[in-house]
Amino acid sequence: MFANNSLNPVKRFRLLIGLALILTLALMTAGTILRLNNGAQACPDYPTCYGSFALPADPTQAASMIHRGLAGASFLSLLGALGIASRHLRHQRALWLSTLAATVLFLIQIPLGAVLVFGIWGRLISALHFLLSMLALAALTSALALTWLPSAESPLRLRFASPFARLTLWSTAAGLVLLISGALVSALDAGQACPTFPVCLPAEPLGWLALAHRSVMLITGVLLSLQFRRAWRSQRSQTLTLPAVTAGFVLFFGQGLMGALMVLRGFPVELAGVHALAAAGWVAANTLAVLGVGLAGRTTEEETAEAQETLPLRQRLGDFYRLNKPVIVLLLLVTTYAGMVVGGKRLPSLELTFWTMLGGALAAGGASALNQYIDREVDKAMQRTAKRPIPSGRMKPAEGLAYGIAACLTAFFLLAGFVNLLAALLSLAGMVYYVVLYSLWLKHATVQNIVIGGGAGAIPPLVGWAAATGSLNIPSLFLFAIIFFWTPPHFWALALVRRNDYARGGVPMLPVVRGEMETRKQVFVYTLELVGLTLLVPLFNLAGSIYLISALVLGLWLIGVAWRVLKQGGNKIAWTMYRTSSMYLAFLFLAMVIDVLV
Structure with a gap:
């Protein structure tokens, strides 16, 4: 896609825009937690806190300054990326325009943040602040994705000719309405006026707003379910579209689960943070899905032909089962359960055991699937692994990637919602350790790959310990x-x-x-x-x-x-x-x- 003389600028741009994206996700999560703690005005001046840039001793004030620090770091990373794009990648207009749009949105956010601190039109500005953050996140996701995808000259030539493509656009439109209504519900604390889930009998206008938001959520959920089903029939060869649609589907229902549990449990801060992060992740995944569908520009005939390619159900189920490496998963679950018993000094409850084991199995199986996707070419050359589902050709790479992402995300939501956040974060750390640190880097970089990478398999008993005790x-x-x-x-x-x-x-x-x-x-x-x-x-x-x-x-x-x-x-x-x-x-x-x- 890029000329050889642009390789170094592209790598630098990718690093900076990726950093800005990660910092923005953390910023949005921190902002949600800060709002629920009524911390927007903890520091009455801006950008300092009582005239100082030092981290205050007061926890709420310190959280406010950390939030501002994340905003500053994200904006500086974005400015660096924009500088590289403007100097070296201007010919890639879609990439440059996405970066410019994200920068402009961030510039608008700065005075809005100051307005929130000074308490002017706080609730409406808070909603606008949230929506612009989501748009900036979509722009950042587009810019990062376009460093790998074939980007067209301006205007970006996106084609939505097939029924699946049009369904994707309808899902995106419904999602935008959902975000707007969700921002208003969050800013006006309308969820408190509709305290039962999923329906309530509102006694005031704010309750009707919350009920309308949940109705839009239902419509969006139906559209995303249809999109998910069709993707697994007609997009199995699309390495971007299928994983993005699958991730978006899981993230949507995951953040819905977190939202429901928030209402039922009195709006705990930790679930609010997960809810915000999941919503932001869904925006990013949906952006990738739209890009993947539009850039592929597939016709109805192409998608119909792929949908007609079928394999025996028993073979398909067997391949997905093998994708999890079940023997390894079983051994990891033994260590997880041992961690629960040793940490709690007693047999854990059946409910806690069920959710911890299910989350652990999905986390280990999903990480194994991602490992097999990453190593699919290496596995072809090895006798021991050549018959695995992906290298053997029985399963398309996009299917393995999509399943791995879905299983890992589902594991995190189940552990966060039904066990505790520490267990969920430890499980997530284990997945990232195995997939990123070991599979992508250490395995092919050093003879000590197994020694250092062994930490990934050592995390499950800590998950069990945290599940039983809530601490380490x-x-x-x-x-x-x-x-x-x-x-x-x-x-x-x-x-x-x-x-x-x-x-x-x-x-x-x-x-x-x-x-x-x-x-x-x-x-x-x-x-x-x-x-x-x-x-x-x-x-x-x-x-x-x-x-x-x-x-x-x-x-x-x-x-x-x-x-x-x-x-x-x-x-x-x-x-x-x-x-x-x-x-x-x-x-x-x-x-x-x-x-x-x-």
Whole structure:
């Protein structure tokens, strides 16, 4: 798309506009929380707080200054991006105009923010402030997307010729009305006048406004459901459209769930923040969906032909099941449940267990699907992975990407809504760690990929601990450390068996880079460290004698297998180590659970 001499400017632009987008999402979330805490006027002057730029000791005033700091950082990033676009990318008019539009909207927001601080027309200005923020977010999303997409010269040639394209426009229009009504409901606190969900019998005009907003939400939900259904029939080959529509669908219903729980639970601040972030995410996803549909410009005939491509339902369901890597998910759920029991010192309730396990399974399965989408070309070259749904061709890459995004988002909403926000954030951190830090970077960058990347698989017991207690402490980190030290010998044993596969795939696993003997030594060393760590657990009152005896016996068993790996070598014993280490971890955490309960 871009000429070679524009590669560096494009990368710099992408970095700055992406940073501005992330900061804007954080800014909008912080603004919602600040408004619910009545903090807009906590600092009576602007942009300082009582004449100082220092962070105040008062929490509300400090939150107000952080909000202003996020606004300033976002605007500076945007100005830098606009400078690069104006100097190097002016010929890409759609990209430049999107960046310019976002900048102008931010400039308008600055005096509006000052007006809110001084208390002039506060509620109406607050609604306008919110709507302009959403428009700026859409412009930022467009600018970032156009650095990867084929952007046309001005005017941008978007074609909406098919029924699906027109449905997308109708969904977007309904969403705009929903945002406007939602901004008014939020600014006027109309939700308080309609305290039951989904319907109420309003006693005042504000209640009717809230009811109208919910009616528009219903209409928009129906349109998005139709769009979602058609996308999975006729857009399965569209790598932008299908994931964007799917993400928008989940984000819409996720923020609806958060909104309903806010009403039922008396408007807690943490749910308000998630609600605002989900609404902003939905705007971004919908913007990408419109761009994807318009730029593809597909005809009715093309979409009809794709919709007629069908596979047996049983095979489709089996492929989606395999996309989750169910064996790995099951092992992670064992550690999650152990974290719940050890942290809470008792069996968790069935309700808490259900939502935590469901959220954990979706998070792990979604991250696995995203990993398979990222590694789809590498998987083709490896015998072990060539028959996976995406590299085998049974599933289109867009389907794997869309499913992974949907599962991860659903996991976050379920954990935030029915468990607690800390558990949801930890789960999100694990997904980002695995997908971004490991799959996109470490796996192909360093021989220490498994060592550093092991932190992703070590987060589930922390999710379980947070689910049961609502907090973390130093002892909980021992559960993290056990899995962190367990990961290298487990996966290096597999790498010994599949070293030729990894070599063909260009993955710098330890046996490929440093040889088989060095890998066998490292497997044994890490096994000794792991077993030593597990024997320290009782010192922190996490478990007692039942666990200690079990850990000792299991540890001797694992060390024995690792010693054979070191001395004998060969694929057979390496495969035994791989299988044994999986059983070792499951039995170890099971012993911990039994010890706590007994």
